[in-house]
Amino acid sequence: MSRAVSLCPCGRSDSRGRPLALAACCGPRLAGDAAPDAEALMRSRYTAYVLGDEAYLRATWLPDTCPPDLQLDPATRWLGLEVRAHRQIDADHAEVEFVARYRVQGRGARLHERSRFVRDAQGRWLYVDGEIR
Known part of the structure; x- marks a missing residue:
């Protein structure tokens, strides 16, 4: 009996171009x-x-920039992610440019953002903010 493997929504693939399972990608x-x-x-x-x-x-x-209410809409259907660039600015700062496609109320849309990240004192990366393009 084979078990269905849940693919990771982020779309990352292995060196052979095969999509990674959630458990082997973002799950941890x-x-x-x-x-x-x-x-x-x-x-x-x-x-x-x-x-x-x-x-x-x-x-x-990052606590300083996290909004008090994220207002996640359960009706939003995320359709895919394309990472366009990842730039390491220095040891503790980086930027990632991406396009995320989604559907709300039957209408397709896309979010194109350049996000900023910082590494905290414990060495964990945190999202700071993003510039919508």
């Missing part, structure tokens, strides 16, 4: 493992939006 981050870099954190945050995991989004957001 959502369970509490630290992201090794800003791109991995950004991908796991996208996955958290797909899964409606507000607690993870708050835990990985």
